[in-house]
Amino acid sequence: MAAPWASLRLVAPMWNGRIRGIHRLGGAVAPEGNQKKKRTILQFLTNYFYDVEALRDYLLQREMYKVHEKNRSYTWLEKQHGPYGAGAFFILKQGGAVKFRDKEWIRPDKYGHFSQEFWNFCEVPVEAVDASDCDINYEGLDNLLRLKELQSLSLQRCSHVDDWCLSRLYPLADSLQELSLAGCPRVSERGLACLHHLQNLRRLDISDLPAVSNPGLTQILVEEMLPNCEVVGVDWAEGLKSGPEEQPQDTASPVPA
Amino acid sequence: MIRRVLPHGMGRGLLTRRPGTRRGGFSLDWDGKVSEIKKKIKSILPGRSCDLLQDTSHLPPEHSDVVIVGGGVLGLSVAYWLKKLESRRGAIRVLVVERDHTYSQASTGLSVGGICQQFSLPENIQLSLFSASFLRNINEYLAVVDAPPLDLRFNPSGYLLLASEKDAAAMESNVKVQRQEGAKVSLMSPDQLRNKFPWINTEGVALASYGMEDEGWFDPWCLLQGLRRKVQSLGVLFCQGEVTRFVSSSQRMLTTDDKAVVLKRIHEVHVKMDRSLEYQPVECAIVINAAGAWSAQIAALAGIGEGPPGTLQGTKLPVEPRKRYVYVWHCPQGPGLETPLVADTSGAYFRREGLGSNYLGGRSPTEQEEPDPANLEVDHDFFQDKVWPHLALRVPAFETLKVQSAWAGYYDYNTFDQNGVVGPHPLVVNMYFATGFSGHGLQQAPGVGRAVAEMVLKGRFQTIDLSPFLFTRFYLGEKIQENNII
DSSP states (O other): OOSSOOSOOOOSOOOOSSTTHHHHTTSOOOOGGGGSOOOOHHHHHHTTOHHHHHHHHHHHHHHHHHHHHHTOOOHHHHHHHHHHHHHHHHHHHHTOEEEETTSOEEOOOTTSOOOGGGGGGTTSOEEEEEOTTOOOOTTTHHHHTTOTTOOEEEOTTOTTOBHHHHTTOGGGTTTOOEEEOTTOTBOOHHHHGGGGGOTTOOEEEOOSOTTOSOHHHHHHHHHHHOTTSEEESOOTTTTOOOOOOOOOOOTTSOOOO | OHHHHSOTTTOOSTTOOOTTTTTOOOOOOHHHHHHHHHHHHHHHSTTSOOOSSOOOTTSOOSEEEEEEEOOSHHHHHHHHHHHHHOSSTTOOOEEEEESOTTOSSOTTTTSOOEEOOOOSSHHHHHHHHHHHHHHHTHHHHTOOTTSOOOOOOOBOOOEEEEEOGGGHHHHHHHHHHHHHHTOOEEEEOHHHHHHHOTTOOOTTOOEEEEEOSSOEEOOHHHHHHHHHHHHHHTTOEEEEOEEEEEEEEEEEEEOTTSOEEEEEEEEEEEEEOTTSSOEEEEEEEEEEEOOGGGHHHHHHHTTTTOSOTTSSTTOOOOEEEEEEEEEEEEOTTSOOTTOOEEEOTTSEEEEEETTTTEEEEEEOOOSTTOOOTTSOOOOHHHIIIIIHHHHHHHOGGGGSOEEEEEEEEEEEEETTTSSOEEEEOSSBTTEEEEEOOTTOHHHHHHHHHHHHHHHHHHSSOOSSOOGGGSTHHHHHTOOOOOOOOO
16 A cells, blocks of 8 residues: 555556446446456557448547537526426436426336426425436436436436536535435545535435445444434455354353463 | 587487588587677568667667656656647657666655645645546556556545644635635534534644545556557657766847846757766757756756856756655554545645555654654654654554554755746756656646646647746746745
């Protein structure tokens, strides 16, 4: 651990051969055996032709651009319909679900269509957001942070939510009571450290975070950091090795004189 | 009879015969000869480097448009932005000359790796803000096809600067400037501090400023390797060697007031190889001085500072290496996971390292206590006498701690005003500086690299205006003092 760090430790998984890999990028860390994948033709040609390399570069940039497009900040909508309407529209467009106060959950169906009636009550604050499996990233959080009275936020399995995004959640500290980060591949213990701003948090789910290096120890440290919060997801004994089996000692018996 | 003639161990069966053995008695190393002939034939074929006489692959090329002296994070950042902002793909040939490819003494690898926006100068704040967004999107900026993405291990825990009574007013005005530039910094009173961080002893603290976003620390080695990899994929050449000489030409010109001025132009850079007298003269158009702690030597080679003192010719580059220690200790009851990088009123700082109750920190010595920068030996007494008492006062849990290890690194310290030098030299017209950042070079490297690339390619600063950082301020005496140096 003493610096200088002499070797580059790359924790994140290898790029998939296919260009769709930008989403797979956030997938679970592949075990060593899977590293030797069959190379695709494009990969093979990249080593020989600059044009193929440029083409793959362009496709990669296009994938990243698509994610950016999805996470635009809806400032015009906010002016028209207020922060709650704009935030709700953003979540629903991404494929998540929204619950306004005293109303039912609004979810898009499998074709991505959702009921437009929430525009009628966009003065009502949004109480809960379920953004599981959405492509929300750092810029997209702009829209989410407008929901000042949000009580429950679920970011399960969001592949673009990372430590930087967690450092941005502090404006919701007054209202947020429930947060779920289960299955986010880019969240590590460093991002969890900046959740200490959320002092009203009552339930935090940090199960199945592949980027956390020591889940048991992280659970203990997060519990210490947020004393009023119930931290769920990791058994603190996970990762502890059981010692060698010992003969049960009878400590109650008196020492023979 | 054939078997008798065959050299021992070479024949593998009755029928293997080596050419020439029919005549018997030959002890030619025919195998070696054949492989040498094959190598020569291969080198003549297209696609291979044709070097029949001697191997010069370790030498830099004979011509290069831009030569960057110094391969640390600043030099690589300039190389990256030069390639990113060039008007046409492959327009600029860039060569990075680095003396030590293990980076054993380079400030980048030995750095604590912090990034913060809590400065007093708007330019510094803008540079740090841009660098934070660069690091956040590093896998878009430095994406290389088929290479794994970079994991910077960024801790977004922020910086906590403490101010005593007499510094409180300055801190408030600094925070106002920071907020104007867009940094998210909050001011805390001693009560709020105690509430948030119960392990702190607020004696002597009047005000604290806490960075909420875009501040923290990361792995500088990862950034360096990422930049190196990307820059190599963009076509920048690397060379391991030392710059020993500049060959330049001078031209005498008259200013508008009819005063004579001698302008110099560097034509060649002599790059000497390690542990040998061999050198390669590299013809170049532009030289970038990003040599960090040794920038003054490179500047002296170009003739900067040779003249009567008090004149522009006689103004030297006031950057010198200053040794700084960093200590790593273990304290089981220390501050928890939410600990920011705390900078005390006395100048001592510390931060958490990892999950296991390890901390690292240090303190900048005063001018009188400056250690000798000749080597990177660590003085452990400095921790005992000058660092630990302040830490133990600020965080009572640190009264029991155990030092695990320590290291030392150089600051490329600008003795004039502790801020960087960026931009061209007024007299040596094709030497550009990107050095002298006195401990915050790493966190400003992306912004500074872009600024120097803009200056080289377009002739002026476009995104962040770093004109207060030009070399001429040393001659004109215009100090731009940065107060928040840790």
